[in-house]
Amino acid sequence: MTGDVYRGRVLDVDLSSGRTAEVQLTDAERRLHPGGLSLGARFLWTGQQAGVDPLGPENTLVFGVGGLVGTNLLTASRTEVSAKSPATGLFGTANSGYYWGLELKMAGYDGLVIRGRAQRPVYLWITGQGLEIRDAAGLWGLDAWQSLRLLRAELGDDQVQAALIGPAGENMVRFASIQNGPYDAWARTGLGAVMGSKRLKAVAVRGRGSLRPADPRGFLSLTRETTTKVKASPFYTSFARYGTMLAASPYGAFGALPGKNFQTGRLAGWEENCTRKMVPQLSKRGIACSACPIACAHWTLVGEDLALKDMEVTPVFCLGAGLEILDLRAVARLTAYCQKNGLDIVSAASTVAFATELYERGVLSSRDVGFEPAWGSEEKALALLDLITYRRGIGDVLAEGTRLASRQIPGAYGYAMEVKGLELPIADPRGRLSTWTFGYLTNTRGGDHLRTRNPVENLRYNENPVPYRTERFGFDEAMLTGLDMSARDKEAIFDPETRDVDIPRMAKWSEDLIALYNCLGICIRPPVLHTLGPELLSRLWAAATGMELTPGEMLACGERVWNLQKLFNLREGENIRESVFPERFYREPLNGEAEGKVLDREAVQDTLAEYCRARGWDPASGVPLPGKLAELGIGGE
Amino acid sequence: MGRVLAVDPTLCVGCSLCALTCSLFNQGEFSPGAAHVSVTRDDFAGLFTIAFKSTCRRCHQCAQVCPSGAIRSLPSTGEGATEHDG
Numbered sequence: 258m259t260g261d262v263y264r265g266r267v268l269d270v271d272l273s274s275g276r277t278a279e280v281q282l283t284d285a286e287r288r289l290h291p292g293g294l295s296l297g298a299r300f301l302w303t304g305q306q307a308g309v310d311p312l313g314p315e316n317t318l319v320f321g322v323g324g325l326v327g328t329n330l331l332t333a334s335r336t337e338v339s340a341k342s343p344a345t346g347l348f349g350t351a352n353s354g355y356y357w358g359l360e361l362k363m364a365g366y367d368g369l370v371i372r373g374r375a376q377r378p379v380y381l382w383i384t385g386q387g388l389e390i391r392d393a394a395g396l397w398g399l400d401a402w403q404s405l406r407l408l409r410a411e412l413g414d415d416q417v418q419a420a421l422i423g424p425a426g427e428n429m430v431r432f433a434s435i436q437n438g439p440y441d442a443w444a445r446t447g448l449g450a451v452m453g454s455k456r457l458k459a460v461a462v463r464g465r466g467s468l469r470p471a472d473p474r475g476f477l478s479l480t481r482e483t484t485t486k487v488k489a490s491p492f493y494t495s496f497a498r499y500g501t502m503l504a505a506s507p508y509g510a511f512g513a514l515p516g517k518n519f520q521t522g523r524l525a526g527w528e529e530n531c532t533r534k535m536v537p538q539l540s541k542r543g544i545a546c547s548a549c550p551i552a553c554a555h556w557t558l559v560g561e562d563l564a565l566k567d568m569e570v571t572p573v574f575c576l577g578a579g580l581e582i583l584d585l586r587a588v589a590r591l592t593a594y595c596q597k598n599g600l601d602i603v604s605a606a607s608t609v610a611f612a613t614e615l616y617e618r619g620v621l622s623s624r625d626v627g628f629e630p631a632w633g634s635e636e637k638a639l640a641l642l643d644l645i646t647y648r649r650g651i652g653d654v655l656a657e658g659t660r661l662a663s664r665q666i667p668g669a670y671g672y673a674m675e676v677k678g679l680e681l682p683i684a685d686p687r688g689r690l691s692t693w694t695f696g697y698l699t700n701t702r703g704g705d706h707l708r709t710r711n712p713v714e715n716l717r718y719n720e721n722p723v724p725y726r727t728e729r730f731g732f733d734e735a736m737l738t739g740l741d742m743s744a745r746d747k748e749a750i751f752d753p754e755t756r757d758v759d760i761p762r763m764a765k766w767s768e769d770l771i772a773l774y775n776c777l778g779i780c781i782r783p784p785v786l787h788t789l790g791p792e793l794l795s796r797l798w799a800a801a802t803g804m805e806l807t808p809g810e811m812l813a814c815g816e817r818v819w820n821l822q823k824l825f826n827l828r829e830g831e832n833i834r835e836s837v838f839p840e841r842f843y844r845e846p847l848n849g850e851a852e853g854k855v856l857d858r859e860a861v862q863d864t865l866a867e868y869c870r871a872r873g874w875d876p877a878s879g880v881p882l883p884g885k886l887a888e889l890g891i892g893g894e
Numbered sequence: 895m896g897r898v899l900a901v902d903p904t905l906c907v908g909c910s911l912c913a914l915t916c917s918l919f920n921q922g923e924f925s926p927g928a929a930h931v932s933v934t935r936d937d938f939a940g941l942f943t944i945a946f947k948s949t950c951r952r953c954h955q956c957a958q959v960c961p962s963g964a965i966r967s968l969p970s971t972g973e974g975a976t977e978h979d980g
Contacts (some may be wrong), residue, residue, distance in 0.1 A: 264926075327924050329914040329959070356935075359910075363926070416934060439937055467917070467925035477918055484959075497961075542962070544940060545909035548976060552907035558938040803932070809975030 259803035260471035261318025263324040264294055268388050270381065272455055273314055273373030277388050280370070288804055289890060291814055292324030294775040296368045297350055298821040307828045308744045311447075312429055314374035320361070320420070320460070321634050323778010325801055327362035327468045329478050331487060332780035334358060335436075336546035338420075342446040343431045344604065344658050345455075345678035345703045347829055348822040349446035352707070352775050353437040354546030355528035357418040360423040363464025371455065373465035380421075380459040383411065383505070385466050393458040397427060400597040401436040408414075408461050421459035421600030422449045425646045429453045430656040432604035432680070436596060437784045440554070440566035441546075444601040446679060446702050471803035473502040479797050483789060484550065490784035491736065493551075498536075500543070501570035501782075504683075507716040512848050513688025514683065517632055518610035519674050519839070522688040530583045531573050539585060541570055551782055559589045567592055574683040575606035580613065581632040591638055598646045603705075604658060607680035609641045610673055611659045620668040635870070677835050679703025686838060687847035687854045690861075691718055691728050692763045698718050698836045699764055699868055701822035707820070709773050710766050713740060714787040722757050724883040725857070725864045728754035741790025742766070743808060761868035773815030820881050823874075824891070833879035836865060898947075899957055900971045906942035906964035908935055912956035919955045931965075933954050 265282030286360065288298050309315040318340040325333040336358035340478060361369070363553025365387045371381075375390070378397040380387045395403045395411075407443035409415045418438060424447030433449030434442040442548040443449075452458075470476040483812075495503055508514055509532065512522040529536075536555065543552030544566045555568040568585065572592045577583060582591070595602045613630040615621040623629045627650055631637045644652025654662050659673035661679055674681045676697050681704040686694035696709020711728060713736050718729040725778040730737075730751065736749065737756060750762045770790060771781055777794065779785065791808035799805050838856060846853040866876035873885030886892050913929040921928060930950040934943045945962060957967035 329911055329924065331911075356910075359926075361908060406938070448921065465927045467921075467923045467928065469923040470918070473918055473922040476914075534972070542905070543907050543962075546909040547910055548914060549909050550911060550959075552909065566937075568939065 260469045260801065261472050261802040262328060262468045263287065263579065264365070265369055267296065267368040267370055267406070268367055268383065269370040269372070270388060270390070271373040272371065272375040272390070272457060276829070277392055283682065288806070289814065289817065291776045292326075292367055293321045293335070293778050294337040294350060294352075294772060295818050296321030298348075298818045298825070299836055300346065300370055301339060301341070302825050305341070309341060310336045310339045310682050311346065312450060313775065314710065316341050316451055316454070316457070318451050318455065320371075322358040322361050322367050324367070324776060325356040325797065326385055326778035328470065328476070328480070328780070329548055330797060331484050332551070332782065332785055333839065334549060335775070335777045336361070337775050338435060338448050340442040340451045341829070342448070343429070343450045344701070346449035347677060347703065347831055348701055349448055349451070350702055350822070351435070351443035351445045352443050354549070354780060355418070355438050355442045356547050357420055357462060358778060359410065359461040359547045360418045361407060362468060363466045364462055365464065365466050369431065369460065369778070371457065374454065376431065376454040378456045378458050380408070380457065380461060383460065383462045385464060396458045400424065402597050403441055404459060406437060409457060412463075413460060414463055417461050417463050419459045419461040419876050422452045423597055423646075425599045426450055427458075427469050427522055427852055428648050428656070430600065430603045430645060430647065430648070431658045431661070432602045432608070434595070434599050435630040436599050440596055442596070442599075442601070443737050445603065445705055447601070449599045459787040470801045472800040476797070476800040483793060483797070483879055485782050486593045486793075488737075490739065490787050492787055493784040496553065496784055497535040497543070497551050497780060499569070500536075500555060500840070501535040502536055502568060502573070504716070508684050508689070511719050512852060513685045513689045515574060515674070515683060516578045517581050518579065518607070518614040518672065519681070519685055519841060522685050524578055524581060524583060525576065526583045527748055531577050531585060534583070535585050536568065545594060546780070548582070549780065551784070557589055558594075559586050562808045563590065563593060565589060566821055572606070573601050573680060574686070575603050576603050576638070579610045579636050581604045581863075582635055582638065583633075584635070586636040591635065593641070594639060594642055597882040598642070600646065602788045603682045604740065605642060605645065607674055608645065608655050609638050611662070611674065612641055612655055613637075614672050615666065615669055620666065620672070621651065633738040633792060642755060658732050658869040669671065674839050674841070676704030676838065677831070679705055681839070682706045685842075687842050687856055690721070690725050690856070694727070694759065694762050694866060695760055695764055696768070697767065697838065698865055701819065701826060702884075705860045708768055709769065709779065710767050710781065710786065711763050712756070712767060712783070713737065719825040725860045726760055726762070727752070728758040728760055730758055740787060741792050743791065744891040761864055764868055765871045768819055769815040771815070772818045773811060776814055776818060781852050813889060817891060820889055820891060824883060827880060828845070834880065895971045896970045897954060897967050898926050899967045901944055902964055903942055903944045906933065906944055906977050907941045907962045908933060909961065911959045911964055912944070915959045918975065919953060920951060932965065
């Protein structure tokens with residue numbers, strides 16, 4: 258009995274010709290590629306030529322639903338979308354939960370490959386009966402919230418889920434998001450611009466089918482075991498109450514905020530106005546994605562005319578600290594703007610901060626911008642976002658993202674806070690160089706915080722025993738015992754005496770695990786990441802699909818995907834010299850001379866070289882060595 | 895004394911674990927549409943509706959997995975004015 262939780266069945270549509278087909282992965286392929294991100298890696302690595310224009314018809318956009326989505330496994334809700342990124346020119350990819358993936362699975366599909374470019378605006382309508390290409394003339398130009406309401410009315414079903422773009426995607430802003438329902442998004446790496454370039458407004462889905470696990474009773478029992486373990490994690494209770502807002506206080510205390518375009522890590526008023534203390538005032542309750550008991554997002558009442566699923570820490574760091582807007586209601590209004598217009602909040606906030614600093618330093622004038630940008634001004638931030646969304650005036654340059662804009666605006670070089678073309682989020686590595694912030698350099702999609710993470714990160718400490726190489730553990734032994742990691746990996750990653758964490762090796766291990774999560778559709782929230790590792794996942798995968806993989810083979814699925822993304826990037830011309838932080842981090846002391854923290858360039862590069870060794874990559878070039886590729890079965894496709 | 899299901903949709907977070915677990919427990923497959931309990935979303939209002947079909951077998955699995963207290967399994971009081979008894 259194999260069940261049909263993961264069929265390996267993918268819809269393939271060419272918008273240029275209108276032709277649609279179904280692709281069925283072989284059993285051998287399903288074993289190597291367990292859904293989600295692995296589908297994007299497979300179709301982009303083997304099916305797309307190097308050097309294509311990311312905004313041209315030859316760029317392929319892949320929606321890969323996580324292999325365990327549609328089940329009751331906690332947090333199994335997530336779908337990965339991948340294409341060559343118009344922001345970075347590298348492997349673009351983004352992950353989002355909510356209910357879109359569940360609907361596609363219930364319609365009978367695990368993924369969707371979109372090629373070509375439609376002659377006029379269209380949307381896709383997918384059900385168990387297949388796929389229809391429909392006219393979207395009535396939706397083009399509307400924001401994502403308006404479009405979703407109209408789509409549901411037109412389709413006569415208010416439970417339809419849709420992936421859709423706003424005006425920013427239509428106008429091919431290089432950091433446009435694909436919105437997932439009203440509030441969630443496949444935000445990073447500009448995939449909304451790829452949809453816009455294809456004249457594809459939305460992908461609406463509704464599924465009424467079913468998924469049968471290979472071993473229904475066994476799977477039910479394992480999901481109960483998983484839930485019990487996750488709820489027993491020391492991270493669970495506070496996370497379920499406060500969500501990601503838990504991180505706001507510690508980073509404020511570390512002086513590691515991305516304040517005013519990473520000019521300052523400390524902001525007066527942060528603790529009082531922008532931390533978890535605000536959650537009870539603004540949030541009435543949580544809102545969950547499919548199968549998630551944590552419900553980390555907050556239903557936030559901003560004012561009489563606005564309530565939204567909000568108060569996640571990323572917008573609070575990026576819009577709040579980044580623009581010095583220390584008012585969570587204002588942050589929520591700016592968040593709503595990005596949700597409606599389809600902008601990646603991290604890159605949008607960073608680009609507004611970039612423009613504001615350029616004005617502050619006299620690189621841009623009020624005549625260049627049309628007004629005077631200012632820190633702490635919701636009104637000026639909204640005005641800049643609007644210029645970007647509609648590519649008006651200076652907004653047309655800013656819509657290219659900070660890296661390209663910094664090359665076009667004379668005097669702007671050095672003020673773009675990005676790595677490999679992707680704007681940096683959240684925390685300043687000068688204030689805390691951890692596995693997490695080191696990941697800005699190693700992340701295959703560029704400067705991003707969501708794919709490299711120490712699952713036992715201890716935010717009570719910020720003095721690392723060996724700078725840039727180890728991170729203090731500081732928990733009791735039970736925290737390590739509860740971590741689902743092989744004894745061999747624990748031995749390699751944790752110091753035998755102190756338990757301190759080896760940053761390069763933890764980076765590699767966590768990237769492989771998170772890549773596996775992004776294949777299976779599981780969420781990286783701390784209580785989950787701490788609990789659900791290769792051993793438990795291999796048992797769940799077997800009960801769901803009948804495919805028996807050892808824990809090591811499960812983790813290798815993640816490692817394979819990580820390497821395929823790296824190979825894609827190298828094929829597109831990525832060079833290890835780009836794996837550097839913005840120059841500011843090496844030259845300008847964070848928080849002034851008193852704290853005086855700058856990064857030591859050589860020490861950072863040494864850690865990066867050690868990471869490459871841990872990965873089986875050449876430390877000088879960052880290129881995967883033949884032995885590693887052979888071990889992962891890459892190259893024989 | 896038996897048990898009844900107490901339902902308060904204002905506490906619902908929308909996760910649909912009730913429907914997913916119901917269909918797995920009773921039908922051996924995941925099928926939110928065929929489950930005895932369903933959650934419908936008004937995501938612009940942040941509100942959810944919970945409905946039970948007459949086919950519900952009173953297994954109370956939905957209450958066991960509900961994370962928010964929107965569906966609870968309680969000892970029957972015999973009054974049942976605000977309770978759903980399946």
